[in-house]
Amino acid sequence: MRIIYTLSRYFVGSLFIFSGGIKINDPVGTQIKLEEYFQVFSSDFTSLFEIFIPFSLFISVFLCCLEIVIGFALLLNFRMKITSSVTMGLIIFFTFLTFYSAYFNKVTDCGCFGDAIKLTPWESFSKDIVLLVFSFIIYFLQSKLKNQTGLLPIKAFDDVNFQNGFLVLITSICLIISYAAINFLPFIDFRAYKVGNYIPDLMEPSEELKYSYIMEKDGRSYEFETYPNDESYIFKEIKLLNPDAQPKITDYSIWNEDKDLTKESFLGNKLFIIIHDIDKIEISDKNEKEFISKLQALISNTSFWVEPLFLTSSNPVSFKNFITRNKLDINVAYGDATVLKTMIRSNPGFFLMRNGTVKGKWHYNKFPDAQEILKKANIKL
Numbered sequence: 001m002r003i004i005y006t007l008s009r010y011f012v013g014s015l016f017i018f019s020g021g022i023k024i025n026d027p028v029g030t031q032i033k034l035e036e037y038f039q040v041f042s043s044d045f046t047s048l049f050e051i052f053i054p055f056s057l058f059i060s061v062f063l064c065c066l067e068i069v070i071g072f073a074l075l076l077n078f079r080m081k082i083t084s085s086v087t088m089g090l091i092i093f094f095t096f097l098t099f100y101s102a103y104f105n106k107v108t109d110c111g112c113f114g115d116a117i118k119l120t121p122w123e124s125f126s127k128d129i130v131l132l133v134f135s136f137i138i139y140f141l142q143s144k145l146k147n148q149t150g151l152l153p154i155k156a157f158d159d160v161n162f163q164n165g166f167l168v169l170i171t172s173i174c175l176i177i178s179y180a181a182i183n184f185l186p187f188i189d190f191r192a193y194k195v196g197n198y199i200p201d202l203m204e205p206s207e208e209l210k211y212s213y214i215m216e217k218d219g220r221s222y223e224f225e226t227y228p229n230d231e232s233y234i235f236k237e238i239k240l241l242n243p244d245a246q247p248k249i250t251d252y253s254i255w256n257e258d259k260d261l262t263k264e265s266f267l268g269n270k271l272f273i274i275i276h277d278i279d280k281i282e283i284s285d286k287n288e289k290e291f292i293s294k295l296q297a298l299i300s301n302t303s304f305w306v307e308p309l310f311l312t313s314s315n316p317v318s319f320k321n322f323i324t325r326n327k328l329d330i331n332v333a334y335g336d337a338t339v340l341k342t343m344i345r346s347n348p349g350f351f352l353m354r355n356g357t358v359k360g361k362w363h364y365n366k367f368p369d370a371q372e373i374l375k376k377a378n379i380k381l
Contacts, residue, residue, distance in 0.1 A: 001141055001144070004137060004141070005137065005138065005141040005142070008134040008135075008137045008138050008141075009074045009075065009077065009138055010074075010075065011134055012071075012074055012087060012131060012134050012135060012138065013070075013071045013072065013073075013074030013075040014071065014075070015071070015131065016067050016068065016070055016071030016074065016087075017067075017068055017071035017072065017075075018071075018113075019067060019112060019113055020064050020065070020066075020067030020068035020071060020174075021068060022113050022114040022116045022117075022190075023060075023063075023064045023067070023111070023113075023114045024061075024064040024065065024068065024174055024177050024178050024181070025114070025177070025181055025186050025187055025188055026114055026115065026181060026186040026190075026345065027057065027060045027061050027064055027178045027181055027182055028057065028060075028181070028182060028186075028341075028345040029111065029114055029115060029186075029345070030060040030063070030064060030111060030114070031056045031057040031059075031060040032056075032338075032341055033107070033109075033110070033111035034052075034056040034059055034060055035053055035056045036107055037097065037107060038050065038052050038053050038056065039053070040106045040107060044104075044106075057182070061175070061178045061182075064174065064178065065171060065174040065175065065178070066086075066090075067090070068170060068174050069167055069170055069171055069174070070083060070086055070087055070090070072166070072167060072170050073163075073167060074087065074138070076163050076166070076167075077158075078163045078167065080138070080142035081142065081143070084135070084138045084139040084142045085139065087135050087138065087139075088132075088135040088136065088138075088139050091128060091131045091132050091135045092132065094110075094112075094128050094131075095125065095128040095129065095131075095132055097110065098110050098112075098121060098124040098125040098127075098128050099125050099128075101121040101124070101125075102120075102121030102122045102124070102125045105121070107121070108120075108121060109121075110124040112124050112127065114190060115190035115191045116190040181345075182345075183363065183365050184363050184365055184366055185344070185345055185346065185349075185361060185362075185363045185366075186345065189361075191342055191343075192248040192249045192342075193249075193342060193343045193344075193351075193358055193361075194358065195358050195359065195360060195361060196357070196358060197357070197358050198356055198357045199249060199252065199266065199353070199356050199357070199358065200266055200356045202247060202248040202249040203247050203249045203250070203252060204247055205245045205246060205247055206244075206245045207242065207245045208245075209240060209242060209245055209246065210225075210240070210241040210242050211225075211238050211239065211240055211241060212224060212225055212238070212239045212241055213225075213226075213227050213228070213235065213237075213238055213239075214235075214236040214237045214238070214239060215228060215233035215234060215235055215236060216233065216234045216236050217232055217233045217234065221236065223239075251336060251338070251339050252335075252339055253335065253336070253339075254311060254333045254334065254335045255333060255334055255335075256331070256332065256333050256334065257316075261333050265309075265333075265353070266353070266355060266356035267355065268307060268354075268355065269305060269306040269307060269352070269353070269354050269355075269377045269379070270306070270307050270309055270352070270353045270354075271302065271306045271307065271308045271309070271350060271351075271352050271373060272309055272310075272311040272343075272350070272351040272352075272353070273295065273308060273309070273310050273311065273330070273348060273349075273350060274311045274312070274340050274343060274344050274347075274348060274349045274350070274351050275310065275311075275312045275314060275319075275347060275348045276312070276313060276314075276337055276340050276341055276347040277312075277313060277314050277337065277347065278312065278314040278315075278318050278319050278322050279314065279315070279318055280347065281347055281348060282346065282347050282348075282364070283348070283364060288326075291348075291364065291367075292326045292328070294367050295328075296328070297370075298367075298368070298369070298370055298373070299330065301370035302370045302373050302374060305374060305377065305379045306352070306373060306374070306377050306379070308330050308331075309330065309331050309332070309333055310323075310328075310330050310331065310332040310333065311332075311333050311334075311335055311340060311351070312332065312333075312334060312335070312340070313334065313335055313336060313337035313340055316334070319332060320332075344361050344363075345363075346363040346364050346365070347364075348364050349361065349362065349363055349364060350362040350364075350367075350368055352373060352376055352377060354376075354377050354378065359376040359377055359378075360372075360373070360376040
């Protein structure tokens with residue numbers, strides 16, 4: 001039993017640290033996923049879930065930190081009565097979420113491992129069932145193995161004061177990382193719009209997509225690589241045989257009031273000033289003048305070589321009022337809100353493309369200067 005208990009702790013603890021570590025790198029991404037869940041639950045259960053939407057970022061940071069801290073607590077065998085209870089509670093909660101998403105096809109990506117590892121809803125649910133089994137083992141064996149050592153057979157690791165201090169340190173590091181990621185973009189970008197990616201290629205399949213056709217005849221199911229000519233077969237479903245070959249980007253599209261600008265956006269140097277929602281812009285009224293002043297100076301010094309373009313999912317009337325109020329002479333394009341949040345996690349943010357290749361991304365707290373923009377765009381003066 002001791003070996004089973006130890007392996008269970010190590011497995012669940014390591015997975016919690018790995019999962020939480022990926023998400024703490026991008027707490028805004030987890031915030032977006034939580035907002036999606038709250039919107040689904042408010043529609044399917046009660047509108048009370050809408051109360052949590054404004055607090056999604058706080059909840060995101062809390063859950064990511066908790067996941068990592070619980071992971072280390074499991075490795076250290078720290079206060080296992082509490083740790084095992086919290087672990088089991090979290091996994092039961094996650095199992096419900098993934099089952100609900102899978103069965104009712106509500107949220108197609110649970111975000112368990114952020115954007116680093118994509119799992120289908122049923123894959124996520126299966127993963128949580130495995131974790132649930134191990135969490136039950138930990139919960140029921142922890143009381144019988146109270147003298148079990150922690151991470152390593154080193155006495156210091158079993159000292160309560162050391163464990164308390166270590167977990168406080170881990171919590172502090174998590175909070176610092178999450179603060180930096182929120183205010184200066186994620187340290188590691190796992191998304192399809194990361195710097196260096198050529199967007200047009202990612203909008204195409206990596207190879208020809210192959211399908212099979214599930215048909216039914218006389219109560220039996222048959223699978224064909226080509227659609228059968230025999231009309232006695234009844235079509236049931238079509239199955240994709242090589243899902244990994246699907247385009248990594250399927251929803252990139254931008255437009256203005258006159259035309260679609262998607263293909264045009266891949267020509268030359270483009271500096272997108274992305275504002276997800278002008279009514280939820282993260283710059284205070286006090287700092288708006290400073291931001292506008294810096295933006296005007298940046299555009300003045302780069303627009304000859306790099307075309308500036310506002311990209312937003314805001315209400316057109318609200319955004320035109322913002323343009324007029326600040327006397328900005330910059331063209332405006334529109335895109336889907338989810339796509340813009342995927343492109344860059346800040347509102348506003350700067351996104352530089354050269355002939356379809358992402359060359360740079362900047363949070364508004366790390367305002368780029370003209371020289372940096374031109375250098376990234378390979379402009380030599």
